[in-house]
Amino acid sequence: MLPDTDALYASLEARDGRFDGLAFVCVKTTGIFCRLTCPARTPFRRNVEFRGSVAACQAAGFRACKRCRPDQAGLPSAGRVSVTAS
Numbered sequence: 001m002l003p004d005t006d007a008l009y010a011s012l013e014a015r016d017g018r019f020d021g022l023a024f025v026c027v028k029t030t031g032i033f034c035r036l037t038c039p040a041r042t043p044f045r046r047n048v049e050f051r052g053s054v055a056a057c058q059a060a061g062f063r064a065c066k067r068c069r070p071d072q073a074g075l076p077s078a079g080r081v082s083v084t085a086s
């Protein structure tokens with residue numbers, strides 16, 4: 001059961017990590033899904049859907065974001081994702 005959409009979107013905008021790992025955001029315009037703490041620009045609310053697992057996002061046809069790597073389990077939470085890729 002996902003938290004309220006308002007709460008999820010607010011957390012996404014703030015990147016506060018409150019729901020990191022509990023919910024993922026699927027961006028309909030790009031076909032990509034992200035962790036709620038993704039450093040990428042926050043998409044418009046009308047363009048996002050929240051899902052409770054990586055599998056659910058992938059089943060809906062979304063691909064994992066290359067910046068926040070939501071498909072890599074066990075990553076530490078927000079703020080510790082190193083940016084080494086060019």
Ligand SMILES: [Zn+2]
Binds near residue numbers: 034065067068069
């Ligand atoms: Zn991302």
